[in-house]
């Protein structure tokens with residue numbers, strides 16, 4: 257319901273809606289090069305990866321969603 261409304265609104269502006277697979281581990285994936293962690297507890301507000309990348313967990317997830325969306329756009 258919400259997504260079809262969003263899709264219509266975007267289409268009016270010549271834009272496109274890209275949906276990300278709901279199983280894509282946005283929170284557990286490192287946005288540096290896509291390494292996925294085994295677990296991330298809710299109390300861990302800061303995402304830390306072995307590669308040295310450190311970021312707010314939500315910011316890291318947002319970067320992952322953006323990158324995944326860009327990948328899908330490139331395919332289409």
Ligand SMILES: [Zn+2]
Pocket residue numbers: 286287288289290291305306307308309
């Ligand atoms: Zn990393």
